[in-house]
Amino acid sequence: MREQRALENERLEGVREFTLEVLRTARAVGDDELRAFLGHGYTPQNALEVVMGIGTYTMSTLANRLVRA
Template structure:
């Protein structure tokens, strides 16, 4: 059986329940990302994801730390779209070119505290939340708090939604993101 074609919705063709959400995204971003238009097939998915993003954005993690979590999840889950979308976001929040390059490559980060965050995020993913004590201890020893560990779990859950959905629907890279195209290392 072949993969069904997923509909790229417009605010006029989308299910009624999600039209105001799509209009708000379009206003905020100046265009309607194709990934959002594809997720609109399931209003609950799109609204749930955007609600989770809002919750994650309100955590105690600063914007650079949040982007470290997002890009770590995106590269691990091989979501070319999420990596491309969050590369300029990290730069806008003050992420250095070295930080951006390391996250995109999945290599050690130049700042020890952020590297501890990246490694902890990977541990959450790899151990499905059952992070070994030594890995949690290393995270806390780098200056993070127990609350941040839970904030990471929220980020992992939030961006697992988008990475999985984008891969399922084969979301394309929108033209404004072409300069940030990414493919997983072979």
């Protein structure tokens, strides 16, 4: 993701694209983008896991900055 280039593995590329869309839209992913993610063989639960992963990372980062960890 840091290199901002497509991945060769199509299924992982689906996760990369969905993750970027979640971040870009402040977690308000459209129906088309969700369908595209699901089209890569993922489930709605997997979509929620992506959102939860971003949320966990964000909370951890903010907490670490607050306590100067």
